[in-house]
Amino acid sequence: MIFELRALTDIWTGGADRSNDKLHLSGLxxxxxxxxxxxxxxLGAKPCDPxxxxxxxxxxxxxxxxxxxxxxxxxxxxxGMMCPSCYFxxxxxxxxKVQLRVWTSQNDGQKHIVLDSLEVNDSFVLEFIPLKQIxxxxxxxxxxxxxxxxxxxxxxxxxVFKPSEIDFKNTKLHHRxxxxxxxxxxxxxxxxxxxxxxxxxYLGSFKAVKQCNEWPNLNKFWFxxxxxxxxxxxxxxxxRDSSGRYINLSGSNTExxxxxxxxxxxxxxxxxDPMRKKYRDFNAASKKIFSFHGPAPxxxxxxxxxxxxxxxxxxxxxxRKFPKKFSEADFQKxxxxxxxx
Numbered sequence: 435m436i437f438e439l440r441a442l443t444d445i446w447t448g449g450a451d452r453s454n455d456k457l458h459l460s461g462l463x464x465x466x467x468x469x470x471x472x473x474x475x476x477l478g479a480k481p482c483d484p485x486x487x488x489x490x491x492x493x494x495x496x497x498x499x500x501x502x503x504x505x506x507x508x509x510x511x512x513x514g515m516m517c518p519s520c521y522f523x524x525x526x527x528x529x530x531k532v533q534l535r536v537w538t539s540q541n542d543g544q545k546h547i548v549l550d551s552l553e554v555n556d557s558f559v560l561e562f563i564p565l566k567q568i569x570x571x572x573x574x575x576x577x578x579x580x581x582x583x584x585x586x587x588x589x590x591x592x593x594v595f596k597p598s599e600i601d602f603k604n605t606k607l608h609h610r611x612x613x614x615x616x617x618x619x620x621x622x623x624x625x626x627x628x629x630x631x632x633x634x635x636y637l638g639s640f641k642a643v644k645q646c647n648e649w650p651n652l653n654k655f656w657f658x659x660x661x662x663x664x665x666x667x668x669x670x671x672x673x674r675d676s677s678g679r680y681i682n683l684s685g686s687n688t689e690x691x692x693x694x695x696x697x698x699x700x701x702x703x704x705x706x707d708p709m710r711k712k713y714r715d716f717n718a719a720s721k722k723i724f725s726f727h728g729p730a731p732x733x734x735x736x737x738x739x740x741x742x743x744x745x746x747x748x749x750x751x752x753x754r755k756f757p758k759k760f761s762e763a764d765f766q767k768x769x770x771x772x773x774x775x
Contacts, residue, residue, distance in 0.1 A: 435532070435562035435573065437580050438618035442732050443611040445552035446592040456550045459534045462560075465590050465613075466534075467523045468650065470579050472738075474518050476652035476772055478634050480642040481519035483649055492520035492641070494527030510639065518640045522572060531572070532562040552590075557618055571636035577624040578775035584623070586657045586736060586771065587724075588613035594696070594720055597727035599664040604727055609665070611726045614734075628775055647741045648693060654745050655768030657736040661759065663725040668695070670755060671723065683709065693740055696721040738768070 447461030471481045484491050494515055499508060516525060524530030536549045538558050549558055562576060583589050592612040598604050617623045666676065672695030673681050673688075680691065684706050692701075692709065696719045705713065713719065723737040739748050749765045 435564075435568070435576055437560045437624075438622040439558055439560055439584065439615045440618050441552050441554055441556045441558065442614040442616050443726075443728075444554050445590040445615070446612040447552070447590050457536060457552055459536070461591060462536070462589070463523065463534055466579065466583075467519060469583055469587060470522070470575070471519050472650040472652045472655070473575065473579060473582060473775075474637055475645070475649070476768060477630065477637055479518050479637040479640060480645050481517035481640075482643040483646065484520070484525065492516035492525040492528075492643070494525065496527060513639045514641055516641055517643050518637055521640065522575075529565065531564065531566045531568060533565055535561045535563055537561065569636065571633055574626070574628045574633060577626065578628045581624060581775045582652075582771075584615055584617060586659075586734070586766075588726065589615055593724050593726075596665040596668050596721075597662055597725055599666050611728060611732060614726055614732045616731060627773065630772065645741070649741075650738050651741055652768035652772065654741060654743070655736060655738040656745050656749055657734070657766045657768070657771070658760070658764050659734050659766075660730055661764060662727050662733050662735045663723065664727075667756060668721075668723055668725065671695075671752060672721075680704070690740075690743065692719070694722050694737070 445462075447458040447465075471483070474481055482490075482492050492515070494512065498515070499511060501508075503511065512528070513521060516528065520528065522531050536552065536558055538547050538549055538556070549556070552558060560580075590613040592610075595608055595610060595612065597611075598606075598609045603609050663671070669675065669678060673685075673691040674695060675681050680688075680695070680697075680701060682688070683692075683701075683704050688706070688709065689712075692713075697713070698718050702710070702713060702717070721737075722739070723735070725735040726732055737748075739745050745767055749762070749767075753760050753762065
């Protein structure tokens with residue numbers, strides 16, 4: 435599985451001392467997996483979150499497998515022991531089905547150069563090298579995954595940086611864009627769209643994990659192209675003041691605001707007792723609103739709400755706060771774009 439892409443911004447994949455010192459495929463794989471989990475949740479699957487401390491993560495104990503069964507039956511048995519995300523990307527006791535490689539071509543295109551970084555304007559190939567047999571549903575899901583990221587989302591880390599309302603500040607690290615990619619050319623975008631019934635049938639054979647209300651699910655996402663939210667607009671949405679501090683951590687909207695705006699240790703120190711109990715195992719939480727400034731097709735914003743909340747209510751609230759900037763027509767909802775992937 436090969437995808438020809440172009441970096442419209444630098445792509446952050448992590449490194450020593452929190453620097454983007456080189457291309458880390460593990461960081462890239464983690465980002466792909468995050469979007470994959472959001473996608474399959476919308477399609478009815480219940481994957482685990484391997485980073486969550488409160489959930490038993492998928493593991494495979496080879497001793498529990500019936501080796502007398504034919505290979506096809508063994509794979510069916512394995513699927514019943516893990517979620518679809520772990521089956522594809524790997525977990526303890528089970529290596530993933532693909533290996534990632536990022537490369538470019540040189541001269542006449544015959545020589546492949548493995549890249550050690552992904553910087554703005556780099557053209558590159560993202561290759562999923564099969565290590566095990568790939569099913570058609572998995573191929574379709576990967577195609578949909580890349581279309582989702584390229585057309586609507588972002589790739590890699592540092593995508594939670596907020597654009598400044600003061601243009602010259604957007605050159606500073608904590609306001610810069612990271613992770614926006616485009617198709618290398620018009621023919622690079624996969625043409626086939628997923629068959630939702632076939633995908634649902636494939637996903638139905640896996641172990642179901644009890645879901646957390648806060649895990650990303652594409653049917654709770656919203657997307658806007660060609661507009662972005664500035665730092666001050668973001669703060670207004672999540673109830674922060676001009677200094678970035680939450681205004682009221684005991685009000686009725688506290689949980690919603692903290693979910694959308696995330697928190698760091700200084701915020702947690704001001705939480706009420708119920709909030710401290712909820713987040714006692716977490717020193718920080720990421721924002722759920724992502725925004726990117728610049729010309730098209732870089733400029734965009736997107737985000738998601740908890741499973742028990744209404745994405746329509748969130749969209750209405752943003753429009754109410756910024757009626758001169760946003761209208762209903764600007765927003766696309768995750769459950770509406772699934773058929774185009």
